[in-house]
Amino acid sequence: xxxxxxxxxxxxxxxxxxxxxxxxxxxxxxxxxxxxxxxxxxxxxxxxxxxxxxxxxxxxxxxxxxxxxxxxxxxxxxxxxxxxxxxxxxxxxxxxxxxxxxxxxxxxxxxxxxxxxxxxxxxxxxxxxxxxxxxxxxxxxxxxxxxxxxxxxxxxxxxxxxxxxxxxxxxxxxxxxxxxxxxxxxxxxxxxxxxxxxxxxxxxxxxxxxxxxxxx
Amino acid sequence: xxxxxxxxxxxxxxxxxxxxxxxxxxxxxxxxxxxxxxxxxxxxxxxxxxxxxxxxxxxxxxxxxxxxxxxxxxxxxxxxxxxxxxxxxxxxxxxxxxxxxxxxxxxxxxxxxxxxxxxxxxxxxxxxxxxxxxxxxxxxxxxxxxxxxxxxxxxxxxxxxxxxxxxxxxxxxxxxxxxxxxxxxxxxxxxxxxxxxxxxxxxxxxxxxxxxxxx
Numbered sequence: 001x002x003x004x005x006x007x008x009x010x011x012x013x014x015x016x017x018x019x020x021x022x023x024x025x026x027x028x029x030x031x032x033x034x035x036x037x038x039x040x041x042x043x044x045x046x047x048x049x050x051x052x053x054x055x056x057x058x059x060x061x062x063x064x065x066x067x068x069x070x071x072x073x074x075x076x077x078x079x080x081x082x083x084x085x086x087x088x089x090x091x092x093x094x095x096x097x098x099x100x101x102x103x104x105x106x107x108x109x110x111x112x113x114x115x116x117x118x119x120x121x122x123x124x125x126x127x128x129x130x131x132x133x134x135x136x137x138x139x140x141x142x143x144x145x146x147x148x149x150x151x152x153x154x155x156x157x158x159x160x161x162x163x164x165x166x167x168x169x170x171x172x173x174x175x176x177x178x179x180x181x182x183x184x185x186x187x188x189x190x191x192x193x194x195x196x197x198x199x200x201x202x203x204x205x206x207x208x209x210x211x212x213x214x215x216x
Numbered sequence: 217x218x219x220x221x222x223x224x225x226x227x228x229x230x231x232x233x234x235x236x237x238x239x240x241x242x243x244x245x246x247x248x249x250x251x252x253x254x255x256x257x258x259x260x261x262x263x264x265x266x267x268x269x270x271x272x273x274x275x276x277x278x279x280x281x282x283x284x285x286x287x288x289x290x291x292x293x294x295x296x297x298x299x300x301x302x303x304x305x306x307x308x309x310x311x312x313x314x315x316x317x318x319x320x321x322x323x324x325x326x327x328x329x330x331x332x333x334x335x336x337x338x339x340x341x342x343x344x345x346x347x348x349x350x351x352x353x354x355x356x357x358x359x360x361x362x363x364x365x366x367x368x369x370x371x372x373x374x375x376x377x378x379x380x381x382x383x384x385x386x387x388x389x390x391x392x393x394x395x396x397x398x399x400x401x402x403x404x405x406x407x408x409x410x411x412x413x414x415x416x417x418x419x420x421x422x423x424x425x426x427x428x429x430x431x
Binding site: 011012013015016017018019021022025026029030031033036047048049 | 242
């Protein structure tokens with residue numbers, strides 16, 4: 001029996017002792033390009049180049065969230081991989097995707113996020129096939145992102161920011177109530193055996209059956 | 217027969233549109249740390265973190281060069297992974313190892329200033345995964361006469377020609393007679409024994425070659 005191919009990990013380089021100014025200069029010089037993605041944590045800068053699998057997982061989880069929010073009528077504003085940074089905390093991150101949900105109305109149609117004046121996205125998700133050298137939760141906590149989803153290719157873990165400024169792992173999403181967190185790995189692996197359109201359709205049907213009255 | 221495990225590649229990140237000033241700032245802020253290694257080519261910056269295999273190859277090839285130069289009495293000056301850079305052409309590189317050989321006498325015993333001194337004569341690069349940067353363009357811009365590229369499977373030797381381009385050569389100009397074609401085998405052989413026995417057998421091999429040449 002052929003062994004399943006391991007998903008290719010991201011390329012990652014971390015540097016220490018990097019100034020905030022250099023971090024901002026790199027963001028500026030990267031310009032409109034989306035790679036490498038950068039995460040900054042008080043002097044440590046990690047640059048990441050996603051692998052093909054990373055991008056595939058990003059897209060698939062994005063689709064699951066899209067389908068869920070449409071089926072459940074949850075209004076969202078996608079902020080993509082926008083840089084979220086706060087100089088006062090010397091921390092900055094770029095999620096694979098992030099969304100405004102509770103603050104959707106406020107941030108609708110906004111192109112840039114300035115965390116000095118704007119609220120942070122409510123939800124951010126990250127794909128990390130290989131482990132990051134940076135403690136992402138510490139960074140997201142400083143940015144004030146309410147809910148962080150971390151997918152490592154095998155498990156999806158949901159974290160909620162508590163009043164003590166730390167994240168706690170939770171079983172169910174607070175912002176997307178009922179989202180089938182535990183079924184995500186299975187849906188993701190199912191995607192490798194079928195076309196994306198058919199796969200999305202199957203998820204859409206599955207979501208519909210679940211929300212039908214009398215259905216589970 | 218079991219297939220040899222593929223060598224673990226380096227981590228590489230490349231960025232484009234990076235200013236010389238930012239490249240300098242990164243070098244300064246990296247300080248004394250050895251990683252990541254940086255290569256800059258007119259706006260493109262590659263950062264590289266070596267894998268364990270990369271480091272093994274670097275060390276073994278380094279030992280082979282050490283043994284060769286000692287046994288053949290070739291004066292050298294090792295420059296390690298010193299940053300070689302020229303702002304005018306916007307090039308900067310950090311080889312895995314580099315040496316003065318032909319120009320050793322010129323730079324003996326003093327601090328080198330690459331703004332006035334010639335660059336090293338020989339630079340060694342280990343690249344298990346391909347670099348995204350045209351390394352040879354960078355080294356040509358820096359004027360390094362001879363480059364050895366080892367990708368884990370074969371060693372290729374390049375010489376800088378008067379037209380400013382590198383050409384593959386069969387025989388090293390700085391270390392004539394060095395067993396270029398046998399490097400991959402020697403490195404593979406190192407996996408089967410301890411490093412000391414391996415180095416001793418390489419030394420014995422060099423001596424035997426010299427003996428048969430003289431004899």
